Amino acid sequence: xxxxxxxxxxxxxxxxxxxxxxxxxxxxxxxxxxxxxxxxxxxxxxxxxxxxxxxxxxxxxxxxxxxxxxxxxxxxxxxxxxxxxxxxxxxxxxxxxxxxxxxxxxxxxxxxxxxxxxxxxxxxxxxxxxxxxxxxxxxxxxxxxxxxxxxxxxxxxxxxxxxxxxxxxxxxxxxxxxxxxxxxxxxxxxxxxxxxxxxxxxxxxxxxxxxxxxxxxxxxxxxxxxxxxxxxxxxxxxxxxxxxxxxxxxxxxxxxxxxxxxxxxxxxxxxxxxxxxxxxxxxxxxxxxxxxxxxxxxxxxxxxxxxxxxxxxxxxxxxxxxxxxxxxxxxxxxxxxxxxxxxxxxxxxxxxxxxxxxxxxxxxxxx
Amino acid sequence: xxxxxxxxxxxxxxxxxxxxxxxxxxxxxxxxxxxxxxxxxxxxxxxxxxxxxxxxxxxxxxxxxxxxxxxxxxxxxxxxxxxxxxxxxxxxxxxxxxxxxxxxxxxxxxxxxxxxxxxxxxxxxxxxxxxxxxxxxxxxxxxxxxxxxxxxxxxxxxxxxxxxxxxxxxxxxxxxxxxxxxxxxxxxxxxxxxxxxxxxxx
Numbered sequence: 158x159x160x161x162x163x164x165x166x167x168x169x170x171x172x173x174x175x176x177x178x179x180x181x182x183x184x185x186x187x188x189x190x191x192x193x194x195x196x197x198x199x200x201x202x203x204x205x206x207x208x209x210x211x212x213x214x215x216x217x218x219x220x221x222x223x224x225x226x227x228x229x230x231x232x233x234x235x236x237x238x239x240x241x242x243x244x245x246x247x248x249x250x251x252x253x254x255x256x257x258x259x260x261x262x263x264x265x266x267x268x269x270x271x272x273x274x275x276x277x278x279x280x281x282x283x284x285x286x287x288x289x290x291x292x293x294x295x296x297x298x299x300x301x302x303x304x305x306x307x308x309x310x311x312x313x314x315x316x317x318x319x320x321x322x323x324x325x326x327x328x329x330x331x332x333x334x335x336x337x338x339x340x341x342x343x344x345x346x347x348x349x350x351x352x353x354x355x356x357x358x359x360x361x362x363x364x365x366x367x368x369x370x371x372x373x374x375x376x377x378x379x380x381x382x383x384x385x386x387x388x389x390x391x392x393x394x395x396x397x398x399x400x401x402x403x404x405x406x407x408x409x410x411x412x413x414x415x416x417x418x419x420x421x422x423x424x425x426x427x428x429x430x431x432x433x434x435x436x437x438x439x440x441x442x443x444x445x446x447x448x449x450x451x452x453x454x455x456x457x458x459x460x461x462x463x464x465x466x467x468x469x470x471x472x473x474x475x476x477x478x479x480x481x482x483x484x485x486x487x488x489x490x491x492x493x494x495x496x497x498x499x500x501x502x503x504x505x506x507x508x509x510x511x512x513x514x515x516x517x518x519x520x521x522x523x524x
Numbered sequence: 525x526x527x528x529x530x531x532x533x534x535x536x537x538x539x540x541x542x543x544x545x546x547x548x549x550x551x552x553x554x555x556x557x558x559x560x561x562x563x564x565x566x567x568x569x570x571x572x573x574x575x576x577x578x579x580x581x582x583x584x585x586x587x588x589x590x591x592x593x594x595x596x597x598x599x600x601x602x603x604x605x606x607x608x609x610x611x612x613x614x615x616x617x618x619x620x621x622x623x624x625x626x627x628x629x630x631x632x633x634x635x636x637x638x639x640x641x642x643x644x645x646x647x648x649x650x651x652x653x654x655x656x657x658x659x660x661x662x663x664x665x666x667x668x669x670x671x672x673x674x675x676x677x678x679x680x681x682x683x684x685x686x687x688x689x690x691x692x693x694x695x696x697x698x699x700x701x702x703x704x705x706x707x708x709x710x711x712x713x714x715x716x717x718x719x720x721x722x723x724x725x726x
Contacts, residue, residue: 182709
């Protein structure tokens with residue numbers, strides 16, 4: 158039976174989503190990071206005893222996922238935490254990125270069971286702040302999935318959020334246009350923003366600022382180790398109840414504000430450039446790991462209020478599942494693409510049958 | 525030779541001389557007037573204090589020796605290296621241009637007796653600027669039309685895809701893994717009606 162899967166190869170996490178027969182979605186997640194371990198005689202025993210997941214390439218061993226973080230914390234001076242992705246694309250400074258990504262794809266999706274199976278993955282929209290574009294990244298990602306026999310569809314990350322959340326625009330005549338709105342994915346490496354109307358992306362852009370940028374700025378400004386900044390962000394940051402006596406929390410609030418301003422200003426400029434006219438105010442739907450702190454939408458609302466936007470918005474909403482919204486959106490698109498693929502191949506078969514039938518009829522007539 | 529690279533006049537009392545800013549005096553010429561200038565306490569003090577007035581050994585040809593040329597060039601390159609790493613390419617170009625202009629104005633009075641070092645340092649800076657220009661052009665064309673590798677991709681996407689696949693096949697030839705994922709199961713709120721609706725729209 159044909160399989161349909163959504164894949165989100167993020168800078169922080171690598172995720173897949175697949176619909177199961179009991180009307181549920183199974184989401185697989187792994188931290189997209191690794192460390193290299195020196196090969197010794199008993200290395201595999203050590204790795205297995207600790208139940209650390211790893212990739213072995215000949216004589217080289219790479220501990221992967223959350224275990225990589227554990228190892229990096231244990232031996233801070235001996236091993237370096239490495240990332241296959243950086244800034245939303247394959248990390249150009251990482252020599253093992255292709256090996257690790259290929260193994261992640263191999264272990265998560267495996268080989269396609271048939272020629273109708275479909276995968277939808279996502280990439281960043283075009284960059285508007287001069288950072289690396291995603292075209293080469295997209296080509297490599299597609300080829301890594303295609304080599305396992307899958308049909309591949311690629312969409313923009315912001316579109317995936319809209320497909321997952323199904324925001325609706327109410328037209329002036331009262332009719333509802335589904336899958337219409339602005340999807341913003343606040344990721345670790347990048348932030349993606351796409352204006353979608355009836356499922357079709359109208360304006361899309363991305364900037365090379367995201368959670369990593371915020372962490373970096375806060376770490377530098379408060380002279381705090383980045384791992385402590387991340388820990389504080391994940392455990393204590395609450396925009397509805399800020400402890401401004403804490404320097405790190407204060408700085409996080411400031412740089413979150415800067416990030417939002419940067420994204421919205423760039424999106425506004427893009428909107429003006431395209432001169433798009435929307436029939437009714439769309440709503441904004443946000444998702445992504447950087448949008449997880451409590452009160453994030455309140456913060457977003459406050460920052461947007463102070464900015465003069467060239468368009469109206471009807472509201473701001475946090476995705477019902479901000480961590481998994483992108484990969485779920487990819488799964489929706491995969492389902493549609495698979496349906497179309499099946500219809501198209503059925504259509505071709507019907508035509509073949511029709512042609513064969515016509516040929517047989519003409520043969521009978523000749524006889 | 526002693527060169528005053530400061531913007532103030534330099535007075536060496538015990539030699540009874542004054543050196544205007546950004547000019548040089550021949551020590552051997554001074555020697556003939558009032559003792560050995562290399563022994564001058566005031567000159568040594570001035571060199572120590574200012575560190576900009578330098579005694580340069582010369583061969584009386586009026587040309588600053590090669591070793592000093594290198595020093596001049598090194599000074600310029602050091603300045604370029606000191607540009608903050610976070611600066612953008614355009615700002616770096618502007619910075620180099622300014623440095624050349626500054627170099628011209630600063631060195632002009634000294635350039636009259638010793639024109640060669642200015643030329644050589646400027647030649648190097650110009651060469652650097654040309655390289656930077658080329659780099660910038662390359663970068664701007666990359667950012668607007670994609671990377672170099674992408675150009676290949678545009679030429680023959682299918683071949684490139686095949687190359688990618690073969691490369692990955694080779695990369696993972698000896699690879700094995702024990703990767704496991706955190707799994708979670710969520711309700712699928714996407715109904716068949718939603719799927720029909722989306723299929724129609726797309």
